[in-house]
Structure formats: C-alpha cells, structure tokens
Amino acid sequence: MIVLGLDGATFSLIRPWADSGALPNFARLLEEGVSGELESTVPEITVPAWPAFATGRSPETFDMYGFTHFNRETRELDLSHDEYVPGKMWDAVSDQGGRVVVFNIPGSYPWQEVDGTIVAAAPEYKEEYSHPPERWDELVDLVDGYKLRNDAVPGSDEYVEQSMALVDKRFTGFEHFIEAEEPDLAVGLIRATDRVAHHYWNETADPSNPLFRVYERVDERLGEFLDAHEDEDVVVMSDHGFESVSGYFASNHVLERAGLLAMTEDGDAGKALLGRLRDQASATLGRVGLLTLARKIVPESALTDIPSGGALGLENALSLGRIDWDGTRAIADVGQKTTTVYALSDDPDEVDAVCEEARTALASAADEEGLDVRFVRTERGGPHTPDLAMIIETPHVHASSRFDVDAPTFEAETSGHAREGIFVGVGPSFREGTVEGASITDIAPTVLHVMGYRIPGSTTGRVLPVLSENADAAARDPEYYDFVGENAATGGGLDSDGEGEEEIKDRLRELGYLE
Numbered sequence: 001m002i003v004l005g006l007d008g009a010t011f012s013l014i015r016p017w018a019d020s021g022a023l024p025n026f027a028r029l030l031e032e033g034v035s036g037e038l039e040s041t042v043p044e045i046t047v048p049a050w051p052a053f054a055t056g057r058s059p060e061t062f063d064m065y066g067f068t069h070f071n072r073e074t075r076e077l078d079l080s081h082d083e084y085v086p087g088k089m090w091d092a093v094s095d096q097g098g099r100v101v102v103f104n105i106p107g108s109y110p111w112q113e114v115d116g117t118i119v120a121a122a123p124e125y126k127e128e129y130s131h132p133p134e135r136w137d138e139l140v141d142l143v144d145g146y147k148l149r150n151d152a153v154p155g156s157d158e159y160v161e162q163s164m165a166l167v168d169k170r171f172t173g174f175e176h177f178i179e180a181e182e183p184d185l186a187v188g189l190i191r192a193t194d195r196v197a198h199h200y201w202n203e204t205a206d207p208s209n210p211l212f213r214v215y216e217r218v219d220e221r222l223g224e225f226l227d228a229h230e231d232e233d234v235v236v237m238s239d240h241g242f243e244s245v246s247g248y249f250a251s252n253h254v255l256e257r258a259g260l261l262a263m264t265e266d267g268d269a270g271k272a273l274l275g276r277l278r279d280q281a282s283a284t285l286g287r288v289g290l291l292t293l294a295r296k297i298v299p300e301s302a303l304t305d306i307p308s309g310g311a312l313g314l315e316n317a318l319s320l321g322r323i324d325w326d327g328t329r330a331i332a333d334v335g336q337k338t339t340t341v342y343a344l345s346d347d348p349d350e351v352d353a354v355c356e357e358a359r360t361a362l363a364s365a366a367d368e369e370g371l372d373v374r375f376v377r378t379e380r381g382g383p384h385t386p387d388l389a390m391i392i393e394t395p396h397v398h399a400s401s402r403f404d405v406d407a408p409t410f411e412a413e414t415s416g417h418a419r420e421g422i423f424v425g426v427g428p429s430f431r432e433g434t435v436e437g438a439s440i441t442d443i444a445p446t447v448l449h450v451m452g453y454r455i456p457g458s459t460t461g462r463v464l465p466v467l468s469e470n471a472d473a474a475a476r477d478p479e480y481y482d483f484v485g486e487n488a489a490t491g492g493g494l495d496s497d498g499e500g501e502e503e504i505k506d507r508l509r510e511l512g513y514l515e
C-alpha cells in the first residue's frame with residue numbers, strides 16, 4: 001500500500017486541467033480509481049491535518065490547532081510543530097510486524113521507533129534528519145543534494161525552479177526507499193502543490209503560470225510512479241484544498257463588539273517597551289536574517305496567508321498586553337477558514353453560556369455580511385482545544401484574528417486553504433467511481449483495513465466505502481485493537497526551557513506572520 005500526499009492539491013485545478021488534456025495522468029487516475037473530495041480537519045491547516053491523517057483521529061484528541069495555537073491556561077500562543085502525536089498508522093503497521101517508509105510527512109517528527117525508514121518534514125528548523133540517521137546521506141547522494149524546504153525567495157525565478165527540482169527529488173527519493181525497503185506501507189508527500197499555490201495562485205493552464213508548471217511536473221512523475229506500481233494499491237490525497245481569498249472575517253472584532261472581549265487603550269507598559277526594543281533589534285538585524293530564521297521554523301506557506309504589517313491580531317494583542325482579561329470571557333484564534341473560540345472559564349455552565357453568546361454574535365455578524373457559516377462545539381482535549389469553532393462555508397472568505405478593524409469583514413487579494421482536499425484510490429482493492437463524504441481521518445482506518453491490519457480503537461474516522469467487491473478487505477469486517485503508540489524515541493528540537501521558542505516567536509511576530 002502506497003499513500004502519496006500532495007499538500008493542498010485541489011480538484012478545482014485538477015479537474016479542469018485534466019479535462020483539457022493538460023494532466024493526462026491525473027485524468028487516468030480519476031478514470032481508473034475511486035475519487036471524491038476529502039474534508040480537512042477543523043481548522044484546515046497542514047498541522048493538525050497531517051497528524052489527523054496519520055492517526056485517524058480528530059485534533060481535539062491530540063490538542064493541536066495550528067503551527068501556533070492559543071493556550072487557555074497561560075493565555076499565550078504556543079508553537080505546536082514539534083509536539084509528539086502517538087499512534088500514527090505507520091506505528092500501528094510496525095507494531096503488527098509490518099515494514100514502513102515515511103517520507104516528508106509534516107508532524108512525523110518526533111517519531112517512535114519503527115521497522116523501516118522515516119525522513120521527516122516539519123519542524124523545518126532542522127537541516128537534516130532521518131531514521132535511521134544514515135538514510136539522510138543516502139538520499140543526499142541519490143538526488144545530488146536534498147532540501148527539506150524551498151529556501152529561495154518567493155516570487156523569484158529561483159523559487160519556481162527550486163520547487164520543480166524538489167518535486168523531482170521527492171519523487172525520486174520516495175521511489176528509491178520503496179524499492180530499497182519493500183515496505184508494507186509507504187507514505188510520502190509532495191509539498192510544492194501547497195507552497196506554490198500560496199505564492200502564485202493562478203487557475204490558467206498556461207506554461208507561464210508557475211502553479212500550472214508544478215501540477216504538470218507532478219502529473220509527469222505521477223504517471224511514472226503509477227506505472228511502476230501498477231499492481232499495488234495507491235491512495236493519492238491532500239490535507240486540504242486551495243482557493244483564492246478576497247476577504248477576511250475579523251472574529252475578535254465581532255467578539256469585542258458583542259461585549260465578550262475587552263481591550264485596554266495602551267496595553268501593558270512593560271510589554272509595550274519590550275515590543276519597541278524588539279522593533280529596534282529587528283531594524284539592526286535586518287529583515288533578511290529574520291526571514292531566513294523564520295523560514296526554518298514554519299513553512300513559508302504559513303507566512304504568506306495572513307494579512308501582515310502592523311495589524312493588531314491575536315499575537316500582537318497578547319504580546320502588547322492589549323487584552324483586558326477582567327472584562328474578557330472569550331477570545332478567538334484563527335486558521336484559514338476556521339475561527340476557534342476559547343471560553344475563559346472552567347465552569348461548564350459558564351462555558352456553555354459563553355459559547356452560546358459567541359455563536360449568536362458571530363452568526364449574526366456573518367449573516368450581516370452575507371456569509372454562510374456553521375458551528376462545531378468541541379470537547380476540550382487540552383489547553384489548546386477550543387470550545388467552539390466557526391467554519392466559513394462561503395468560498396474565498398477566510399478568518400482573521402484582528403481587533404483593529406471597524407467592520408466584521410475586510411477585503412484582501414490573496415490565496416489560502418479550502419476545506420476540500422482530494423482523495424483517489426486506485427489498484428486491485430479499490431473500485432471505480434466516486435465516494436461522498438470522505439474525511440481526512442478516514443484514510444488511516446481505510447488504509448489499515450485494506451492492508452489487513454488491525455485499526456487502533458482510538459480512531460475517530462471510519463473505513464470508506466471504496467473497496468472493490470473482489471478485494472480481500474471487502475470480505476472481512478474492520479478489526480479494531482487497543483493501540484496508543486509508544487513514547488517518542490527521539491526528543492524534540494527546540495530548547496526545552498522555552499527560550500528558543502520565545503526567540504522564534506519574536507521573529508515570526510516581526511515578520512507579520514503572527515498578527
């Protein structure tokens with residue numbers, strides 16, 4: 001079984017380009033396999049979407065809500081990227097005696113010991129890392145130099161060229177480890193479909209469009225890949241979709257207007273002074289150095305999709321002490337199309353009351369702006385899990401954490417994630433046709449069931465109705481077992497005293513990544 005992830009890949013580009021003949025291998029994949037939209041996590045961000053994919057569990061079960069996420073207890077924004085999430089599908093395969101190859105999946109580091117090879121992806125502050133360690137040099141020699149991320153300047157020709165080269169190197173590396181290891185499960189990821197979409201969103205099938213060139217290159221390599229694995233089961237999927245963004249919904253502004261949140265005029269004098277010192281330090285260091293460091297931490301896809309500059313969003317408001325906590329009962333963090341609302345109470349009745357008021361305020365503001373939204377009430381899985389999430393269903397509108405606006409929405413011209421990723425299954429176990437209502441947490445149970453492995457009982461996903469009637473898996477019921485995974489076999493990368501983390505966040509803040 002092979003799972004090929006294409007970060008941020010969307011049928012809104014693939015279908016028209018495949019229909020026009022520009023992506024013949026995607027066309028063949030859709031024709032021969034079973035396909036459908038794959039609903040992303042709440043929120044629809046690379047992390048937690050990939051850990052949810054890997055575990056078959058929704059984010060509240062591992063308390064992860066973005067590259068940064070609000071902590072209800074400390075009332076700060078924490079970085080999440082090196083938090084260990086146990087119980088991934090490759091851990092379950094290895095636990096049941098199978099061999100695995102895991103190639104560049106975000107959230108795959110830190111890892112638990114497995115039988116096979118892991119070349120990890122995020123966190124991106126590391127230059128190299130693999131399990132076992134010698135795999136890294138093997139990869140570098142094979143493809144004549146390897147990078148975990150595109151480090152060229154977005155917008156430059158070099159950035160596009162490096163993206164294309166990385167597509168090739170990733171396919172070549174993934175294929176190499178599949179041949180070398182003969183794994184029972186291989187999971188690999190192409191990242192350029194997300195990053196180039198962030199920087200060069202463009203729906204025209206024209207060679208001058210860098211995003212089209214990336215999809216064309218992926219299509220070519222996909223064709224070779226499918227030929228090489230003709231008799232195997234292959235799943236091609238993405239963690240979320242993509243769309244152009246023409247406006248933002250300012251969730252904290254709406255909560256403030258409804259009296260659920262209060263601001264102070266000047267903020268905390270000490271924190272404001274720290275902010276000014278930071279500004280001076282950044283002017284001295286220069287933005288290039290900061291950009292380089294910040295890129296090592298967070299994929300630049302995350303750096304570009306949020307309005308930047310001097311905006312007063314959640315991170316700036318927190319770091320400048322601008323929130324009057326005595327007058328605040330709820331606060332909103334955001335990720336792409338999702339607003340996550342945190343009630344600042346541990347009393348269940350008060351939490352219910354705050355959620356109801358927040359829902360009413362957000363719903364009426366959204367209605368006022370003509371937006372279609374839906375709400376999900378979440379169970380607290382830890383300090384980062386919100387109590388309520390609002391998902392904007394209207395295309396091309398995303399959520400912002402900004403306070404400093406005078407209306408619930410403001411205009412923008414950018415691109416970002418859509419909730420609908422892609423799912424295609426092809427090979428002897430899969431039927432043809434379409435599947436409706438698939439979710440990213442359904443991949444792990446489906447893959448394990450098709451492989452004849454037991455599924456961790458903690459999964460919140462289900463086995464998708466995508467099996468061929470001739471498949472072995474169609475003749476048996478999914479089998480569940482008690483598996484939670486082991487502790488991380490290797491430590492995280494950031495300083496455990498949190499100093500490194502503060503330094504990184506300072507740089508992200510200077511960049512405008514954090515509002």
Ligand SMILES: [Zn+2]
Pocket residue numbers: 007008045046047049194239240
């Ligand atoms: Zn992604």
